[in-house]
Amino acid sequence: MSVNKPKLLMIPGLICDERLFAKQIEALQGGLDITVVDHARELTLSQMANDILDSVSGSFNLLGLSMGGYICFEVMRQAKLRGESGRIEKLVLCSTSSRQDEPEMAQRRRDFMALAKRGKFKGMSPMLMRTFIHPSKLDDKTVVKTIYDMTESTGVEGFINETNMILNRPDSRPNLPDIACETLIMCGEGDERTPLFLSEEMADLIPNSKLVVFEHCGHLPPLEQPAMVSKELQEFLL
Amino acid sequence: MNKKLILIPPFMATKAFWHNQVDALGGIADISIPDTSFHENIQDLASEIIRQAPDEFYLAGLSMGGYISLEIMRQLIEAGDEGRVTKLALLGTNFRADTDAIKQSRQDQMRAALDGDMDGVYSKVIPLLVHERFQKDIDFLTQLYGMVLELGAEVFVRQQLVNMSRSDSTSLLPKIKCPTLIVCGRDDVLTPMSYHTLMQEFMPHADLVLIDDCGHFSALEQPDDVSNAFKQWLAD
Numbered sequence: 001m002s003v004n005k006p007k008l009l010m011i012p013g014l015i016c017d018e019r020l021f022a023k024q025i026e027a028l029q030g031g032l033d034i035t036v037v038d039h040a041r042e043l044t045l046s047q048m049a050n051d052i053l054d055s056v057s058g059s060f061n062l063l064g065l066s067m068g069g070y071i072c073f074e075v076m077r078q079a080k081l082r083g084e085s086g087r088i089e090k091l092v093l094c095s096t097s098s099r100q101d102e103p104e105m106a107q108r109r110r111d112f113m114a115l116a117k118r119g120k121f122k123g124m125s126p127m128l129m130r131t132f133i134h135p136s137k138l139d140d141k142t143v144v145k146t147i148y149d150m151t152e153s154t155g156v157e158g159f160i161n162e163t164n165m166i167l168n169r170p171d172s173r174p175n176l177p178d179i180a181c182e183t184l185i186m187c188g189e190g191d192e193r194t195p196l197f198l199s200e201e202m203a204d205l206i207p208n209s210k211l212v213v214f215e216h217c218g219h220l221p222p223l224e225q226p227a228m229v230s231k232e233l234q235e236f237l238l
Numbered sequence: 239m240n241k242k243l244i245l246i247p248p249f250m251a252t253k254a255f256w257h258n259q260v261d262a263l264g265g266i267a268d269i270s271i272p273d274t275s276f277h278e279n280i281q282d283l284a285s286e287i288i289r290q291a292p293d294e295f296y297l298a299g300l301s302m303g304g305y306i307s308l309e310i311m312r313q314l315i316e317a318g319d320e321g322r323v324t325k326l327a328l329l330g331t332n333f334r335a336d337t338d339a340i341k342q343s344r345q346d347q348m349r350a351a352l353d354g355d356m357d358g359v360y361s362k363v364i365p366l367l368v369h370e371r372f373q374k375d376i377d378f379l380t381q382l383y384g385m386v387l388e389l390g391a392e393v394f395v396r397q398q399l400v401n402m403s404r405s406d407s408t409s410l411l412p413k414i415k416c417p418t419l420i421v422c423g424r425d426d427v428l429t430p431m432s433y434h435t436l437m438q439e440f441m442p443h444a445d446l447v448l449i450d451d452c453g454h455f456s457a458l459e460q461p462d463d464v465s466n467a468f469k470q471w472l473a474d
Contacts, residue, residue: 102377104377105376105377108377108380108381108384111380111384112380112384112387115384115387115388120387120388120390121387125357125383125387126355126357126358126361127357127360127361127379127383127386127387128380128383129361130361131374131376131379131380192374192376193376
């Protein structure tokens with residue numbers, strides 16, 4: 001009978017899946033029992049959050065990247081409503097924001113959803129790639145291929161489900177002071193999608209938090225700077 | 239009765255390209271934005287727009303829209319119908335035809351687009367199309383990409399053919415008698431200010447407006463400046 005390792009739930013971002021975290025899973029699985037959440041289902045944000053709280057027993061560490069972060073905020077909200085806040089041991093928020101979309105951004109998402117429904121957009125394109133990762137990574141074939149592979153696996157339906165969840169999220173800034181657990185906030189210095197100031201804002205509002213910034217890094221640090229991300233997570237969680 | 243205004247968008251842009259101007263000018267002009275996605279040469283495209291145009295209209299085009307506007311003027315002048323255009327506006331455009339080098343580059347791009355890499359091709363020309371400050375502006379870029387994806391690779395190819403099929407307009411410019419507004423972003427890399435100052439010299443009734451902190455896609459980058467220039471141009 002094995003000793004129960006502490007649990008870690010990892011929630012990826014839009015169009016991403018467990019491949020986003022492959023290097024980190026490798027680095028951490030010796031000390032943590034890791035599950036990657038499937039966030040592409042046709043659920044509301046609160047359904048997703050309750051499903052997560054129902055699907056794992058006892059306490060766990062929680063990590064979310066980008067959209068995964070939005071889901072984390074909902075998990076914290078639902079846990080509080082259920083009187084289960086104590087179940088989340090530590091929280092990691094990567095490349096995310098506690099705000100809602102600006103109106104123009106929300107409109108763009110709806111435009112891309114409409115294009116996807118008409119078969120003109122598959123969730124990712126070379127044009128959009130450069131808004132996701134640091135310029136120095138655009139030539140990294142492994143990183144780019146991983147992103148396209150994940151996009152294909154997500155599919156148009158998954159993209160639409162995820163985008164709907166993103167569009168319908170509330171402003172989480174009022175909830176940040178209630179997050180009592182130790183929190184690690186990570187962000188790429190060159191993140192154009194969720195710029196650094198949004199992580200700085202979260203670090204200001206979450207009481208027991210620290211901010212780590214990755215250089216030469218865009219919106220997907222686990223893929224762009226895998227070793228640095230693994231090291232930070234090892235130090236924080238193990 | 240409202241003035242009629244025809245706005246012609248640039249390469250790989252939809253009607254949405256002009257949305258700021260439509261909002262700003264909708265009260266003082268009836269605006270139509272022709273579909274430029276079907277034709278494969280500029281002569282047929284211009285003829286079609288002429289055929290669908292009102293009897294008298296104000297005509298404005300940006301970049302490829304400027305090439306098409308010049309072709310429209312050419313055909314109207316040839317037919318003795320230039321009186322149909324009350325005033326002309328040319329934004330971010332070039333009155334000369336493609337050099338051989340540019341034609342070659344367009345053909346390479348067309349091949350790449352047909353091979354499925356339209357995205358890659360377009361994404362490489364972004365630095366030529368907009369001021370530096372927009373090159374990392376997610377909202378601005380996704381606006382452009384949305385239009386490009388909407389139109390797709392086949393339109394990319396057709397519109398490159400339209401671009402390549404244009405004639406040199408050096409000898410046409412002096413024949414354009416109607417009042418003309420020429421607009422250029424000071425930071426336009428693709429069709430620099432020098433093209434526009436030259437155009438003004440060749441045209442009998444042309445005013446030149448240069449826009450600060452502005453690249454090639456002036457109507458999107460500095461929409462108020464462009465709308466205000468249009469408002470003055472539309473006024474008598």
